[in-house]
Amino acid sequence: MLDKNQIAQRIAKEVRDGYYVNLGIGIPTLVANYVRDDIEVEFQSENGVLGMGPFPFEGEEDADIINAGKQTITTLPGASFFDSAMSFGMIRGQHVDLTILGAMEVSENGDIANWKIPGKMVKGMGGAMDLVASADNIIVAMMHTNRAGASKVLKQCSLPLTGVGCVKKIVTNLAVMEVTNDGFKLLERAPGVTVEAIKQATDGHLIIEGEIPEMSF
Amino acid sequence: MITKKVADVSSALKGVDSGMTFMFGGFGLSGIPENAIAELVRLNINKLTCISNNAGVDDFGLGLLLHQHQIKKMISSYVGENAEFERQMLSGELEVELIPQGTLAERCRAAQAGFPAFYTPAGYGTEVAQGKESREFNGKMHILEYAFDADFAFVKAWKGDTAGNLIFKGTARNFNPNMCGAAKITVAEVEELVPAGELDPNEIHMPGIFIQRIFQGVNYEKRIEQRTVRQRN
Numbered sequence: 001m002l003d004k005n006q007i008a009q010r011i012a013k014e015v016r017d018g019y020y021v022n023l024g025i026g027i028p029t030l031v032a033n034y035v036r037d038d039i040e041v042e043f044q045s046e047n048g049v050l051g052m053g054p055f056p057f058e059g060e061e062d063a064d065i066i067n068a069g070k071q072t073i074t075t076l077p078g079a080s081f082f083d084s085a086m087s088f089g090m091i092r093g094q095h096v097d098l099t100i101l102g103a104m105e106v107s108e109n110g111d112i113a114n115w116k117i118p119g120k121m122v123k124g125m126g127g128a129m130d131l132v133a134s135a136d137n138i139i140v141a142m143m144h145t146n147r148a149g150a151s152k153v154l155k156q157c158s159l160p161l162t163g164v165g166c167v168k169k170i171v172t173n174l175a176v177m178e179v180t181n182d183g184f185k186l187l188e189r190a191p192g193v194t195v196e197a198i199k200q201a202t203d204g205h206l207i208i209e210g211e212i213p214e215m216s217f
Numbered sequence: 218m219i220t221k222k223v224a225d226v227s228s229a230l231k232g233v234d235s236g237m238t239f240m241f242g243g244f245g246l247s248g249i250p251e252n253a254i255a256e257l258v259r260l261n262i263n264k265l266t267c268i269s270n271n272a273g274v275d276d277f278g279l280g281l282l283l284h285q286h287q288i289k290k291m292i293s294s295y296v297g298e299n300a301e302f303e304r305q306m307l308s309g310e311l312e313v314e315l316i317p318q319g320t321l322a323e324r325c326r327a328a329q330a331g332f333p334a335f336y337t338p339a340g341y342g343t344e345v346a347q348g349k350e351s352r353e354f355n356g357k358m359h360i361l362e363y364a365f366d367a368d369f370a371f372v373k374a375w376k377g378d379t380a381g382n383l384i385f386k387g388t389a390r391n392f393n394p395n396m397c398g399a400a401k402i403t404v405a406e407v408e409e410l411v412p413a414g415e416l417d418p419n420e421i422h423m424p425g426i427f428i429q430r431i432f433q434g435v436n437y438e439k440r441i442e443q444r445t446v447r448q449r450n
Contacts, residue, residue: 088319130319164342
């Protein structure tokens with residue numbers, strides 16, 4: 001079974017040379033730590049920066065340079081700043097190659113729910129609805145089940161949706177799955193996790209074809 | 218030369234009144250019009266509709282207006298990190314309309330650029346689309362969103378000149394340029410106000426035509442919401 005850092009490490013393998021990538025808050029943010037250093041990648045933050053770098057050294061924080069999580073950041077050579085309409089123009093216009101975000105639920109037709117739990121304080125969707133509605137290549141990073149042990153990989157989402165039919169791939173603590181027209185296609189299993197265990201933790205239709213390889217990093 | 222310079226924040230906010238709709242630039246606490254917010258607190262007008270990506274924190278940004286119960290309705294994309302906001306929302310004192318961030322930016326820009334409405338895929342198939350017109354373009358579903366209609370836009374820039382031209386810094390740019398000219402009156406406050414002619418026209422982010430009033434801001438706190446650092450090794 002993977003921890004959050006290992007989920008991020010596995011997703012980092014999906015990042016290709018020359019990609020512009022938008023990382024959501026939580027596990028997706030960790031992906032930046034595992035991207036190979038022999039490829040060129042630029043991270044976009046939807047509040048208006050491309051070419052995001054690591055956190056600043058203490059004493060070098062700048063209130064005018066933050067990411068979408070409102071954290072102080074730095075920029076790398078080649079970076080640029082822009083306004084919010086242009087930022088979402090990049091996203092809506094499909095100029096961003098890969099979007100990685102967290103989810104509360106994903107359904108077998110690629111619907112995603114990650115912004116609202118009825119009856120609880122609703123903080124808002126931020127840029128998530130724009131991202132999932134427009135991005136061509138969306139990977140969800142999440143735990144396979146919720147704290148109560150219930151599957152988050154579902155036939156149908158029960159929570160209010162963020163977007164419909166948009167998720168392409170899911171990486172959880174148990175498995176890598178592709179969202180296909182016929183359901184979740186199991187691609188890889190986490191080290192030490194059996195296909196049976198993944199099946200048990202998956203509520204939606206899981207397609208198992210042949211030997212399922214163990215993940216490598 | 219047309220001059221947009223006004224003496225101070227109180228002349229800049231002349232005409233604001235209870236019941237009006239205001240736009241506020243800023244993302245989190247970055248690039249918020251601190252001086253305009255402080256003046257609105259002082260004027261203590263109320264029943265305001267506020268269009269802003271976020272709602273500040275308890276004791277800063279729009280949180281200061283919330284604290285005095287000046288806001289009737291917030292139109293935002295994300296409103297976490299604010300306990301008083303939550304309390305007023307749950308008790309029904311405060312009306313909240315949550316909309317996708319890109320839609321919020323574009324509704325500002327549409328108002329600025331003279332588009333009454335536009336189609337976006339954001340929110341299709343979700344509760345955001347309820348009651349909205351939808352239409353298919355190139356095999357994909359979109360929903361119709363309208364330009365905002367606001368009385369004042371309050372924006373904050375790094376540098377400005379007396380002609381109203383603006384230059385922003387870093388990610389403090391965010392919604393500020395999109396809100397310029399998106400309301401009946403746009404008020405810009407800047408960290409450094411210089412005579413027209415001193416800024417290189419090639420470097421201007423926002424031409425002064427979109428701004429009605431500009432003033433030299435004072436006492437910027439520029440509070441950091443999430444101070445994150447790495448260790449030197």
